[in-house]
Amino acid sequence: MKCIGVLTSGGDAPGMNPAVRAVVRTALSKGIKVMGINRGYSGLINGDIEELTRTSVSDIIHKGGTILKTARCQEFKQEEVRKKAVNILKVFGIDGLVVIGGDGSFQGAKLLSDLGVATVGLPGTIDNDLAYTDYTIGFYTAVNTVLDALNKIRDTSSSHERVSIIEVMGRHCGDIALYAGIAGGAEQIIVPEKDYKLDEICKSIIEGKNSGKTHNIIILAEGVGGANELAKEIEDITGVVSRATILGHIQRGGSPVTFDRILGARLGAHAIDTLIEGRTARVVGIKNNKVFDMDINEALQAKSDFDEDLYELAKILR
Numbered sequence: 001m002k003c004i005g006v007l008t009s010g011g012d013a014p015g016m017n018p019a020v021r022a023v024v025r026t027a028l029s030k031g032i033k034v035m036g037i038n039r040g041y042s043g044l045i046n047g048d049i050e051e052l053t054r055t056s057v058s059d060i061i062h063k064g065g066t067i068l069k070t071a072r073c074q075e076f077k078q079e080e081v082r083k084k085a086v087n088i089l090k091v092f093g094i095d096g097l098v099v100i101g102g103d104g105s106f107q108g109a110k111l112l113s114d115l116g117v118a119t120v121g122l123p124g125t126i127d128n129d130l131a132y133t134d135y136t137i138g139f140y141t142a143v144n145t146v147l148d149a150l151n152k153i154r155d156t157s158s159s160h161e162r163v164s165i166i167e168v169m170g171r172h173c174g175d176i177a178l179y180a181g182i183a184g185g186a187e188q189i190i191v192p193e194k195d196y197k198l199d200e201i202c203k204s205i206i207e208g209k210n211s212g213k214t215h216n217i218i219i220l221a222e223g224v225g226g227a228n229e230l231a232k233e234i235e236d237i238t239g240v241v242s243r244a245t246i247l248g249h250i251q252r253g254g255s256p257v258t259f260d261r262i263l264g265a266r267l268g269a270h271a272i273d274t275l276i277e278g279r280t281a282r283v284v285g286i287k288n289n290k291v292f293d294m295d296i297n298e299a300l301q302a303k304s305d306f307d308e309d310l311y312e313l314a315k316i317l318r
């Protein structure tokens with residue numbers, strides 16, 4: 001392997017930069033040239049590609065976003081477009097590709113590997129929705145951002161004696177809601193993996209109020225439904241003033257926390273080792289603090305690993 005390409009795709013995630021840095025510096029340390037592909041698959045099909053050196057990735061370890069930019073590229077779902085991408089890789093002399101992104105990006109990587117490209121996927125998404133790995137790069141930073149907001153909202157919820165509903169990201173995965181809810185002591189955690197009963201939530205709000213509770217925090221994963229609608233329903237039923245806060249893209253930004261920087265470093269380095277050792281159509285991940293690589297098809301088929309124990313613990317502790 002003489003030259004490796006790296007791209008970031010899908011939603012950006014804090015920690016993508018440390019991962020890119022690790023990919024570049026590990027490859028260079030082994031005598032492999034690195035090409036940075038800008039704007040995900042969109043940049044790949046347009047030949048938006050430039051060589052990366054050690055200094056290209058200096059002073060980025062602490063930065064949110066991705067220096068390579070990212071994009072969503074619907075055309076990549078067409079086989080003729082992917083064939084064009086294969087030709088571009090050949091033109092640039094790239095014989096291995098590291099794709100940093102979420103499950104959609106991995107689908108693209110898998111289909112590229114079916115066309116003979118040596119690919120390795122690196123999990124970069126705040127959602128933590130890739131079941132084959134314990135954590136994805138960006139998840140812990142997003143949880144910290146939510147926690148910071150939750151702490152502040154708790155103050156005003158308490159002063160006004162209101163119900164505060166905080167909507168967080170995670171289309172099909174409740175991990176951001178679950179982790180931030182536990183860490184922030186939310187009264188209710190509503191996630192796509194579990195049904196919830198509005199009547200029971202309202203009953204506990206009224207009981208809490210009667211027993212002198214001044215605040216009431218409900219954390220809601222976006223995949224379940226709208227926070228504003230829920231606030232109105234709760235206010236109508238309980239008579240307690242309810243307000244919604246939708247955190248949105250604030251969760252995708254900011255300096256990566258220690259965990260995401262170290263995860264990016266370890267997974268980035270392992271992705272290069274995987275390619276050098278001739279394993280392709282792989283993804284890298286972490287389980288029980290051990291970095292590993294596995295077949296991309298198996299990884300994409302891994303069943304959701306929602307943490308039921310943590311969810312039950314949240315109910316006891318609230």
Ligand SMILES: Nc1ncnc2c1ncn2[C@@H]1O[C@H](COP(=O)(O)OP(=O)(O)OP(=O)(O)O)[C@@H](O)[C@H]1O
Pocket residue numbers: 009010011012041042071072073074075076077078101102103104105106107108109111124125126127
């Ligand atoms: N089925 C598919 N076939 C080929 N390419 C795909 C497929 N699904 C997604 N992609 C490519 O991957 C890109 C990123 O996918 P997507 O928008 O689903 O984000 P993601 O990687 O899942 O990240 P996030 O979890 O942050 O949203 C798409 O814009 C498209 O270019």
Ligand SMILES: O=P(O)(O)OC[C@H]1O[C@](O)(CO)[C@@H](O)[C@@H]1O
Pocket residue numbers: 010011012125126127169170171222252
């Ligand atoms: O606004 P965008 O970039 O389309 O992405 C929003 C989506 O991306 C994610 O943040 C993942 O990065 C999802 O939780 C969210 O639904």
